[in-house]
Amino acid sequence: CGVFGTIGVTDAANFVALGLHALQHRGQEAGGIITYAPESGFNSAHRFGLVRDSFTSTKVMETLPGTIGIGHVRYSTAGTKGSTSIRDVQPFFGEFAMGGAAIAHNGNITNAGTVRRELIERGSIFQSSSDSECIIHLMARSYQTTIAERLKDALRRVEGAFSIVAMTRTKLIGVRDPLGVRPLVLGRLGEGWVLASETCALDIIGAEFVREIEPGEMVVIGAEGVTSTHPFQSRGSRFCIFEQVYFSRPDSSLGGRSVYETRRQIGVELAREAPVEADLVCPVPDSGTPAAIGYSQESGIPYAMGIVRNQYMGRTFIEPSEQIRNMGVRLKLNVNRALVAGKRVVLVDDSVVRGTTSLKIKQMILEAGASEVHFRIASPPTMWPCFYGVDTPERSKLLAARMTEEEMRDYIGVESLKFVSLDGLYRAAGEAEGRSNSCPQFCDACFSGEYPIVPSDMVKRGFTL
Ligand code: SF4
Numbered sequence: 080c081g082v083f084g085t086i087g088v089t090d091a092a093n094f095v096a097l098g099l100h101a102l103q104h105r106g107q108e109a110g111g112i113i114t115y116a117p118e119s120g121f122n123s124a125h126r127f128g129l130v131r132d133s134f135t136s137t138k139v140m141e142t143l144p145g146t147i148g149i150g151h152v153r154y155s156t157a158g159t160k161g162s163t164s165i166r167d168v169q170p171f172f173g174e175f176a177m178g179g180a181a182i183a184h185n186g187n188i189t190n191a192g193t194v195r196r197e198l199i200e201r202g203s204i205f206q207s208s209s210d211s212e213c214i215i216h217l218m219a220r221s222y223q224t225t226i227a228e229r230l231k232d233a234l235r236r237v238e239g240a241f242s243i244v245a246m247t248r249t250k251l252i253g254v255r256d257p258l259g260v261r262p263l264v265l266g267r268l269g270e271g272w273v274l275a276s277e278t279c280a281l282d283i284i285g286a287e288f289v290r291e292i293e294p295g296e297m298v299v300i301g302a303e304g305v306t307s308t309h310p311f312q313s314r315g316s317r318f319c320i321f322e323q324v325y326f327s328r329p330d331s332s333l334g335g336r337s338v339y340e341t342r343r344q345i346g347v348e349l350a351r352e353a354p355v356e357a358d359l360v361c362p363v364p365d366s367g368t369p370a371a372i373g374y375s376q377e378s379g380i381p382y383a384m385g386i387v388r389n390q391y392m393g394r395t396f397i398e399p400s401e402q403i404r405n406m407g408v409r410l411k412l413n414v415n416r417a418l419v420a421g422k423r424v425v426l427v428d429d430s431v432v433r434g435t436t437s438l439k440i441k442q443m444i445l446e447a448g449a450s451e452v453h454f455r456i457a458s459p460p461t462m463w464p465c466f467y468g469v470d471t472p473e474r475s476k477l478l479a480a481r482m483t484e485e486e487m488r489d490y491i492g493v494e495s496l497k498f499v500s501l502d503g504l505y506r507a508a509g510e511a512e513g514r515s516n517s518c519p520q521f522c523d524a525c526f527s528g529e530y531p532i533v534p535s536d537m538v539k540r541g542f543t544l
């Protein structure tokens with residue numbers, strides 16, 4: 080998901096809509112905006128579909144006045160998939176003794192099932208099936224006297240990954256979980272302030288990047304400026320390495336490093352670890368493009384657009400239904416026949432999850448007359464599900480959990496298939512020594528199976544670590 084908030088600007092909702100539009104790659108299912116204006120109180124709009132379709136008409140935007148606002152774009156992860164109702168669309172709103180508050184959450188609460196059951200037993204009435212809603216109910220039960228303190232209280236009771244943007248009538252609040260699994264940045268816009276999942280959402284509105292919110296940090300922004308506290312015990316950062324590989328936009332920067340550069344460097348690592356003789360390096364666009372550029376630069380094999388993407392399709396993976404996802408590959412990608420016929424092609428993609436994309440693309444490229452296909456993947460084999468806000472399927476659906484590399488090569492039917500090593504990925508992400516196995520610098524659970532936060536709901540349901 081993507082979150083965005085701003086305070087101290089005229090017509091906050093317009094900035095929120097623009098910011099969400101820049102974060103659309105983080106969730107395309109639905110979006111929502113809440114603002115506050117003294118004359119009308121809290122105002123909200125929640126819609127299915129894309130920001131550009133939902134939050135551009137003056138009819139909608141006029142209903143969202145105010146100088147403070149937050150928003151969310153939704154990407155449904157396990158549990159709520161396929162069954163999304165408009166009530167699952169964030170931001171969520173709650174009315175407390177000291178006034179209303181709204182929150183938008185990116186990540187996943189890993190003990191939400193347990194917390195929810197306890198809350199329901201004690202009388203909470205849930206409106207949605209979202210894991211994020213328990214935060215509002217925990218806030219309602221807190222004895223603290225300010226919204227920010229109540230939010231801290233609530234977040235101390237949940238486990239998991241959260242980058243949250245919240246608002247009251249007068250304050251904008253940003254907070255990241257103790258490990259900082261999901262991104263959140265602070266920006267300055269004239270006299271106002273901005274919080275956003277990624278820096279690309281600052282760029283679109285011309286806001287200046289100030290800094291990242293730190294793992295375990297809460298910032299409260301009001302008329303008197305930014306107040307920072309660290310309400311949780313610090314445990315060192317475990318940022319999601321898959322944000323580097325796929326999830327974030329390449330024009331964003333993470334940890335002071337351009338995401339594009341990290342991805343290009345993964346391609347360089349791949350070319351060193353898994354060289355091959357070939358005529359062309361072609362990305363599976365768009366997610367494989369920066370790594371393909373790096374592979375081409377390092378190997379000296381010419382880069383070419385052997386596959387062309389229809390820009391009017393979204394991200395295949397994020398399409399919740401399996402059937403549409405299967406069709407999706409062909410609807411979205413087409414082979415550039417004239418280019419690949421008779422050529423030995425290195426295909427570069429960011430990840431193999433179920434294997435659907437790779438299998439289809441291999442078929443298409445062979446039909447187009449390529450003489451050899453070599454697959455290079457800009458992440459290690461995805462062997463474990465993510466419980467922290469990225470929608471990897473259960474283990475039984477993950478190709479790499481069922482097959483060895485050689486079996487995958489055989490199944491996909493290519494001349495060679497190689498994944499970048501975990502150390503190669505860490506080097507590309509700026510860790511010269513590779514992965515520190517005693518205290519890894521990132522979360523890489525989907526590749527390593529080492530979960531930095533125990534996914535306790537899943538463990539209760541029989542998931543074995
Ligand atoms: Fe990111 Fe993978 Fe960790 Fe999920 S399990 S937070 S996708 S690195």
Ligand code: MG
Nearest residue numbers: 364365366367
């Ligand atoms: Mg892709």
